[in-house]
Amino acid sequence: MxxxxxxxxxxxxxxxxxxxxxxxxxxxxxxxxxxxxxxxxxxxxxxxxxxxxxxxxxxxxxxxxxxxxxxxxxxxxxxxxxxxxxxxxxxxxxxxxxxxxxxxxxxxxxxxxxxxxxxxxxxxxxxxxxxxxxxxxxxxxxxxxxxxxEDLLARRLRTPSAPEVSFGDDPLRMMRAARFTSQLGFEVDDGVREAMTALAERIRRISAERVRDELSKLLKTDAPRAGIELLVDSGLATIVLPEVPALRLEVDEHHSHKDVYRHSLTVLDQAIDYEGSRGRLDSPDLIVRLAALLHDIGKPATRRLEPGGSVSFYHHDLVGAKLAKKRLRELRYDNDTIAAVSRLIELHLRFFGYTEGAWTASAVRRYVRDAGDQLERLHILTRADVTTRNRRKADRLGFAYDDLEQRIAALAEEEEIAAVRPDLDGERIMAILGIRPGREVGEAYRFLLEQRLDDGPLGEEEATKRLRAWWANRVG
CATH class of the missing domain: 3.30.460.10 (Beta Polymerase, domain 2)
Incomplete structure (x- = not known):
């Protein structure tokens, strides 16, 4: 100041x-x-x-x-x-x-x-x-x-008129209060906070597009956590992004698990740090931030209290991807953003199988193929998802991911892995098998792609040999 x-x-x-x-x-x-x-x-x-x-x-x-x-x-x-x-x-x-x-x-x-x-x-x-x-x-x-x-000096957000009047005139101002909390690092006045809570339902009068734009502006601030917490505490998030407050799961006295809501906010914080430090994406990156905030929203629906005091969240990645897709559609995000965020959520657990045993080159290729053009964002999300306070465990996961990225880079250099294609294209498949365009060409293409992923580049002669054998078994 x-x-x-x-x-x-x-x-x-x-x-x-x-x-x-x-x-x-x-x-x-x-x-x-x-x-x-x-x-x-x-x-x-x-x-x-x-x-x-x-x-x-x-x-x-x-x-x-x-x-x-x-x-x-x-x-x-x-x-x-x-x-x-x-x-x-x-x-x-x-x-x-x-x-x-x-x-x-x-x-x-x-x-x-x-x-x-x-x-x-x-x-x-x-x-x-x-x-x-x-x-x-x-x-x-x-x-x-x-x-x-005076309010600037006090780092305080206050409305010129009574907040009930101001927010009643334009309910979107309540979301702007959350955004400015993060953007400016200010605290909302007590009266503003009370009015946001009392009038939260009025945000329903605002179009989904305008709510989306304000949410995006909040997420793209340097430190969006405070604004998100204000949306949740005031009840606004229950209306515009209900999957986030739903992460505040009740803890059973006989079962324990980490606070999913706080974990998600920490993942968001860490994703922003990685986003800036790696320097491979334009920052701020809205897709990374949406994926980080929403990556665990499938947990409430999949939580199971297991014997012995453990808690499981089987398939929360798949459920979360579907929930994210539905919510982002309702907020009128564009199709590319929706597809990218839901794909990242779907894949965010994939890496943890890497720590259970060394992946084959085939598994690494599939990881890259499945991530597609979201690979760098998946790197960030996966690293940010490590929030354990156990330093030994955190280091082990970090070293494992370092190793995976090194293997991806080595394979990419050897095989141009980012653009993996079968050794034979559709035209050659049709010529070799003597078939016309149709479903069978697609099946043959997918077979050769799997062979490529499993064994790396085959060359035209070996690929032709395997294609003929596959075709003979298929039609035999």
Whole structure:
């Protein structure tokens, strides 16, 4: 957290940049107010980088267009009905919005868009006080009508109006509270926490797409755990992602097992660490994080209390993959993300058979084949899934996985394992067997693929020999 003087100095540098200074002088010349609002002002106090340049003005959308068109390289009015005009000025993308004083019907998120004439009123309708800050331009005076600076200093999330009113107007703000908890490292005010719990059911009014986007933003923060815990503790997760709070399994007095909920959060933490340290994926990686959080969601449905005090979760990997696929579909994630996350969950236990005995080269090839283009993510998830406090066991598992990765690399170098194909393609299969395209070609192809996985590259002559023998036995 920077001092007010340091933050104002940083804002002064931003105001002197070509895009901001050009906008400020042009709006003043046109007789209109302009203020830099929200995130850029907040982040100046937090000493964080500024990505977005958002402005508010008393000018109407038509007036904004007339002002920015002569000074912009491009402009667009896709948000015009909400008062927002976008433009590219001096190489910077900016958004300029007419002051708003919206009203809500209490049943949907769609407000009746009402333009206002006061910056203070516009700031009063924003989600949190730390986002209800503005810098008037070109005067360089700070507007803070709801005590946002004080809340920044206290690292506290509070709403400008009563939280019941704010969340009643827009229930998605409750999920934003969880996201900002993780993104900014702040604590929610007691009143905000109580209102989130009391109004959690209202999140059902928000579209699945908007809930998905906010959940994704939370997961892609540097430390999403705190936000997820807030969603669970408030009851919001029970509605939007019920499989996660369901991980808080009751412990039977005669049976014991690790806390699956806490374990899953730790796996998420560790997956994020591996994601950054290995440097082979773009970070943040949403697929890794979803898979880490959801990898054990099949456990509640498969838990069995065994004689002697043990607990089993047979096939929780397969059950969890199906549950994840269903939940992510309901949240409207894209098909590629759904397929990748469910596949990782399905495969996340596969490695543990490696520690029970040395795998053959065939088993290593199958591991790579089954992981496909998710192999690096599977490496991360499998390593992150080791949360034991037993250092000897953790080291043994870590060394075993090091060995597996080394064997994969060696096989890849020898055989181009990542692109394993049979030694004969479909055209050669049909020519050798004298058959036409159809089901039999596919069966022959799969037979040769299994031979390839078992024994490595065969060469055309040996593959042809085995194919003819297989075909003779099949039709004999």
């Amino acid at each position: 920077q001092s007010v003087a340091a933050a104002l100095a940083r804002l002064g540098e931003l105001a002197a940049s070509p895009a901001v200074s050009r906008l400020a002088s042009t709006f003043r010349a046109a007789g209109h107010e302009l203020a830099l609002v929200g995130g850029p002002v907040r982040d100046a106090f937090l000493d964080r980088g500024t990505n977005d340049l958002d402005f508010a003005t008393d000018a109407t959308p038509d007036q904004i267009l007339a002002i920015v068109t002569p000074i912009s390289e491009a402009h667009w009015d896709i948000g015009r009905q909400f008062g927002t005009i976008g433009a590219k000025v001096a190489g910077e993308t900016v958004e300029i919005t007419t002051y708003r004083s919206d009203s809500y019907d209490g049943e949907t998120r769609k407000p009746e868009v009402v333009f206002g004439d006061s910056l203070e009123d516009d700031l009063g309708r924003r989600d949190f006080t730390v986002n209800a800050l503005a810098l008037r331009l070109p005067e360089m005076t700070l507007a803070d009508p709801s005590g946002g600076i």
